[in-house]
Amino acid sequence: MTLAVPESPDMEDIESFRLRARDWLKRNMPPAPDPALEIPDEERWARARKLQGALYEGGFAGLCYPREYGGQGLSLQYQKVFTEESLPYEMPIVFNIPTLSICLPTILELGTEQQKKQHINDVLCGREVLVEFLSEPHSGSDLAGVLTRAERDGEKWVINGSKIWTSHAYVGDVAMCLARTDWDAPKHRGLTMFLVPVRSPGITIRRIRQVNGKSEFCEEFFDNVVLGPEAVLGEVNGGWAVATRRFYYSRSAWGRGNPYISGDHELSQAQSKGIDYGGYQSLAALAREVQGPSARAPDAVVDTYVNQTVRDLMARRVIEGVESGAMPPEAASMVRLFHAQIDWLSVDARLEVAGSHAVTGPNPENSGIGSVGETFLIRQATSLGGGTTEMARNGISERVLGMPRDVASDLNISFKEARKIFTENRKRK
Amino acid sequence: MDLNLTSDQQLFRAATRKFLEREATTVRIRELTEAKIGFERSYWQTASELGWTSLLVPEEMDGGSISGRPLADLAIVAEEAGQFAAPGPLAVTNAVIAGLLNVEGAKAHAGVIGEIASGAAVATWAVYEPGKGWDPFEPTATATRFEGGFRLNCVKDRVEVGDQADLFLVGARLDGELCQFLVRADAPGVRVDKMWSLDFTRHFATVTFDNVAVPRKALVEDARTAIEYQCQTLFALQCAETCGATARVFDMALEWAFDRYAFGRSLASYQAIKHRFADMKTWLEAMHAITVGAIRSVQDRADTASKISRVASIYVARKSVEIMQDCVQIHGGIGVTWEYDLHIFLRRATVNRALYGTPEEQRSALSALLAY
Numbered sequence: 001m002t003l004a005v006p007e008s009p010d011m012e013d014i015e016s017f018r019l020r021a022r023d024w025l026k027r028n029m030p031p032a033p034d035p036a037l038e039i040p041d042e043e044r045w046a047r048a049r050k051l052q053g054a055l056y057e058g059g060f061a062g063l064c065y066p067r068e069y070g071g072q073g074l075s076l077q078y079q080k081v082f083t084e085e086s087l088p089y090e091m092p093i094v095f096n097i098p099t100l101s102i103c104l105p106t107i108l109e110l111g112t113e114q115q116k117k118q119h120i121n122d123v124l125c126g127r128e129v130l131v132e133f134l135s136e137p138h139s140g141s142d143l144a145g146v147l148t149r150a151e152r153d154g155e156k157w158v159i160n161g162s163k164i165w166t167s168h169a170y171v172g173d174v175a176m177c178l179a180r181t182d183w184d185a186p187k188h189r190g191l192t193m194f195l196v197p198v199r200s201p202g203i204t205i206r207r208i209r210q211v212n213g214k215s216e217f218c219e220e221f222f223d224n225v226v227l228g229p230e231a232v233l234g235e236v237n238g239g240w241a242v243a244t245r246r247f248y249y250s251r252s253a254w255g256r257g258n259p260y261i262s263g264d265h266e267l268s269q270a271q272s273k274g275i276d277y278g279g280y281q282s283l284a285a286l287a288r289e290v291q292g293p294s295a296r297a298p299d300a301v302v303d304t305y306v307n308q309t310v311r312d313l314m315a316r317r318v319i320e321g322v323e324s325g326a327m328p329p330e331a332a333s334m335v336r337l338f339h340a341q342i343d344w345l346s347v348d349a350r351l352e353v354a355g356s357h358a359v360t361g362p363n364p365e366n367s368g369i370g371s372v373g374e375t376f377l378i379r380q381a382t383s384l385g386g387g388t389t390e391m392a393r394n395g396i397s398e399r400v401l402g403m404p405r406d407v408a409s410d411l412n413i414s415f416k417e418a419r420k421i422f423t424e425n426r427k428r429k
Numbered sequence: 430m431d432l433n434l435t436s437d438q439q440l441f442r443a444a445t446r447k448f449l450e451r452e453a454t455t456v457r458i459r460e461l462t463e464a465k466i467g468f469e470r471s472y473w474q475t476a477s478e479l480g481w482t483s484l485l486v487p488e489e490m491d492g493g494s495i496s497g498r499p500l501a502d503l504a505i506v507a508e509e510a511g512q513f514a515a516p517g518p519l520a521v522t523n524a525v526i527a528g529l530l531n532v533e534g535a536k537a538h539a540g541v542i543g544e545i546a547s548g549a550a551v552a553t554w555a556v557y558e559p560g561k562g563w564d565p566f567e568p569t570a571t572a573t574r575f576e577g578g579f580r581l582n583c584v585k586d587r588v589e590v591g592d593q594a595d596l597f598l599v600g601a602r603l604d605g606e607l608c609q610f611l612v613r614a615d616a617p618g619v620r621v622d623k624m625w626s627l628d629f630t631r632h633f634a635t636v637t638f639d640n641v642a643v644p645r646k647a648l649v650e651d652a653r654t655a656i657e658y659q660c661q662t663l664f665a666l667q668c669a670e671t672c673g674a675t676a677r678v679f680d681m682a683l684e685w686a687f688d689r690y691a692f693g694r695s696l697a698s699y700q701a702i703k704h705r706f707a708d709m710k711t712w713l714e715a716m717h718a719i720t721v722g723a724i725r726s727v728q729d730r731a732d733t734a735s736k737i738s739r740v741a742s743i744y745v746a747r748k749s750v751e752i753m754q755d756c757v758q759i760h761g762g763i764g765v766t767w768e769y770d771l772h773i774f775l776r777r778a779t780v781n782r783a784l785y786g787t788p789e790e791q792r793s794a795l796s797a798l799l800a801y
Binding site for chain 1 (some may be wrong): 432433543683686687694695697698700702703704706707708710711712714715717718719721722736740743744792793795796797799801
């Protein structure tokens with residue numbers, strides 16, 4: 001299955017759409033903020049909700065979502081045009097991942113009519129932010145090993161357990177939460193996906209402080225959280241199928257081919273600085289700041305330009321390949337892997353250019369260029385979040401190249417039994 | 430490589446492959462190597478009839494493309510040629526054609542273009558000068574005027590198919606201005622000395638132009654524009670060829686990994702091996718993506734073509750040999766033997782990496798082009 005984008009025959013001509021969008025954006029959206037400006041997280045989200053609401057009012061929210069759920073029913077081409085026109089303006093970028101590009105498409109594909117009506121509309125008008133309760137302290141990449149349990153209590157479900165690595169849970173309204181509903185079934189067949197109101201009684205959220213001092217990730221604890229039957233997304237014990245689709249949307253969100261992403265932060269920044277291509281320009285600015293002006297870009301800047309140009313074309317190729325059926329869905333893992341590899345190189349290039357400024361500077365309060373050093377400390381985050389690069393490599397080798405799967409002992413026995421065996425065997429020989 | 434080939438282009442690719450399967454087997458390449466022959470003229474003649482030298486040429490000059498996008502069509506040939514490490518000066522000859530076609534007064538060269546397109550004449554670009562790296566816009570060669578035209582006194586080396594070419598496109602200064610001249614190999618004063626080559630069939634020569642008289646009509650105007658087109662065409666086609674060669678080696682290694690048994694299981698089942706294949710496959714797709722991007726931008730004459738074609742050149746050159754060496758590693762000892770065919774492709778990729786701009790030289794060129 002691919003990203004289902006409606007083709008409506010009565011669509012407005014693309015050029016008149018462009019002009020209409022241009023005119024509307026000019027009258028309704030604030031200019032893109034200075035990239036150097038550090039906006040506090042809470043304020044950023046409040047602004048984003050307002051801007052998303054403005055897009056909705058103007059008829060420019062959810063361009064590729066069906067009309068009957070509050071979208072515009074347009075094709076990817078229109079979304080691309082809108083994004084191009086939006087570059088000079090502030091956009092609710094934070095809504096893109098995971099709300100608009102991962103969670104909502106999953107709900108659109110697998111949700112009940114009621115879930116689609118409610119969530120798609122609420123998101124598009126800026127009232128609802130979706131987050132994901134997936135990883136757990138005991139299982140990260142091996143998502144199917146989750147231990148958070150949902151037990152039936154009459155019509156209701158009662159959830160107990162904990163989740164971790166949730167991005168921005170503190171601003172979220174509803175979470176997609178994977179829980180175990182059948183311990184006698186094998187690992188992948190006893191899971192159910194729930195839509196959980198983030199501020200339900202019994203949920204405690206704690207923010208995790210990262211090595212760079214920021215706290216965008218959270219962990220959550222569930223203490224007898226009660227949900228109604230309408231909270232189930234997909235089938236009971238069919239949670240893995242939902243997670244699989246969620247993975248697909250997540251992988252495609254890395255490239256520039258996901259039709260539900262509106263606006264482009266990188267390109268917007270590049271344009272605001274009058275530079276022709278996204279990505280390398282902040283490194284170029286850093287190089288001028290550190291090394292003084294020169295006629296030619298240093299090697300590190302050129303290499304970054306090369307890598308980021310290749311990355312963007314690569315992402316587009318794979319997403320198009322998957323859409324057309326020329327590549328299997330798992331090929332999207334190549335985008336995920338490549339993105340992480342290029343990100344590494346970009347972070348390293350910044351460290352190289354910044355030199356000692358990355359680790360010390362004159363102002364005791366403000367690290368300035370030192371943010372390069374702090375970013376370096378958290379370099380691996382891009383290779384970890386949303387499934388590690390090792391998982392991506394497994395997927396590529398097994399599902400794209402057809403190489404044999406590694407032996408796993410927990411696939412065809414009950415999860416309860418698998419846990420028992422694991423506990424007995426965990427002692428090092 | 431291009432995921433969006435038309436049905437005509439797919440047929441064309443199949444026909445190209447059929448020809449190569451017949452004429453460019455590794456057995457044949459080894460025979461040519463033993464005989465110290467770069468390529469046979471009859472082979473080049475047939476290749477020309479299949480379109481190798483006429484796709485870029487407009488119909489009014491007796492050429493014609495498959496899809497209306499000639500460089501994209503030609504890239505199909507280049508990729509297939511790479512899959513076979515095929516003999517013949519595909520990229521450089523077409524670079525010369527691209528240069529001749531993209532100048533004012535291209536019609537004046539219609540006769541020569543026709544000769545090249547038909548396969549009757551083999552053209553090459555004499556661009557390198559002894560002791561200098563890749564610097565196509567700054568030749569030190571000079572030409573002087575005389576009544577009948579011009580006189581050329583210079584030495585060019587690393588001239589691809591220099592030993593078999595009929596025509597040399599030569600960059601030189603005339604009254605301080607950058608110029609190009611189309612010089613016939615049989616003109617008095619032209620001397621060709623064969624050079625050593627790492628590639629089995631891609632040969633090089635030093636060509637000395639000793640007071641060679643060049644007629645007035647052999648001056649190719651608009652040198653700067655022409656040379657940029659020559660560069661872009663060459664980079665794009667060379668990348669396509671390298672993509673083909675790398676994909677071939679990758680497939681060889683993957684097949685090997687499935688067939689080779691070690692410690693009771695196939696090599697392909699080890700995660701340590703699988704992860705390397707995942708990386709290589711990802712990089713290979715990236716090579717394809719940037720190459721297709723370069724071909725499209727050059728074909729469309731996009732403003733970005735000068736940059737994207739050089740980005741492709743840098744990325745493809747670097748990654749191709751990195752992937753191939755890892756494929757050698759996965760093969761084990763057989764990967765470094767003469768009898769195993771892998772090195773035929775590694776030779777081609779290594780030559781492509783080094784020629785018409787190394788990644789290091791291209792990086793410097795790109796640096797000057799970036800808005801910094």
